Amino acid sequence: MRKVIEGVTEMLLNRNIKPSYQRIKVLEYMMNNRIHPTVDQIYSALQNDIPTLSKSTIYNTLNLFIDAGLVRLITIEENETRYDIDTSNHGHFKCVECGEIYDFSINIDDLEAKGISNFKINDKNVYFRGVCSKCHKM
Amino acid sequence: MRKVIEGVTEMLLNRNIKPSYQRIKVLEYMMNNRIHPTVDQIYSALQNDIPTLSKSTIYNTLNLFIDAGLVRLITIEENETRYDIDTSNHGHFKCVECGEIYDFSINIDDLEAKGISNFKINDKNVYFRGVCSKCHKM
DNA sequence: TATATATTTGTAATGATTATAAATTAGGAT
DNA sequence: ATCCTAATTTATAATCATTACAAATATATA
Structure with missing residues (x-):
């Protein structure tokens, strides 16, 4: 195939x-x-x-x-x-130094979200902010 | 105390x-x-x-x-x-019908984020979008 | 080829946020 | 209490991203 x-x-x-x-x-x-x-x-x-x-x-x-x-x-x-362009479930990390946005894989569905049972969820978003390894070295 | x-x-x-x-x-x-x-x-x-x-x-x-x-x-x-005003780690759910934003508790730190090891993380954000239970009933 | 429809383009309008400078307020020294 | 200085607030203008709109262009169909 x-x-x-x-x-x-x-x-x-x-x-x-x-x-x-x-x-x-x-x-x-x-x-x-x-x-x-x-x-x-x-x-x-x-x-x-x-x-x-x-x-x-x-x-x-x-x-x-x-x-x-x-x-x-x-x-x-x-x-x-x-x-x-990547519409699959994944997280985003933005480096506050260089501004670059990195993808990372994360299993959002593993998390239990307390307080919104019976809610219809259309999309889930996760993003972190910080300093990437490249910028952190300097 | x-x-x-x-x-x-x-x-x-x-x-x-x-x-x-x-x-x-x-x-x-x-x-x-x-x-x-x-x-x-x-x-x-x-x-x-x-x-x-x-x-x-x-x-x-x-x-x-x-x-x-x-x-x-x-x-x-x-x-x-x-x-x-709540700066503690929690998620947000926005209802696309009524526009209201709900808080929900979530243990973001339990998740393993593959692909950003050695990154310094300042803050983590999680937000979902969908229809809340109130609007869903109607 | 002519005609209708969809797409692109350029410009103007909108709206949120920031910049700036003047006006006001508050606090400290005399 | 009064004067002086610095901080804060206010009003207005500037900026910038996005959308609205109408004219121009391109595409498809009869």
């Missing part, structure tokens, strides 16, 4: 999203750069490929992807919205 | 914050209304007591409290910053 790697165009079509050039490029960028980018990072990176690109398009596209479950919003800091 | 209840004025003095009228009122509000309020909620609630109150003061005061470790920032939604 062979695992078929889903291309970005197929990813979009599977979710009934028309694969326009801009959408393909944004999704491609997120697949290839797993850095939980901000809108500005995506915008800057794609300007070579799409000189006429508008920031509105990035916002539109990302909101579309979120609704389709293709990407996830990360709001560790109030002023800095980031987007994650 | 008797548990001495710390008054808001003492809470401020203990952290070397001058207990001005505005600061006392903001802290008092947060102690008496454990609803993870927004700046606007605090502002509206205090206008009877302090008719000349400015929103800048609320922002200044809350930032001061955060630096002093008196309150904690909650950023579940990107556009909606909330403040929590």
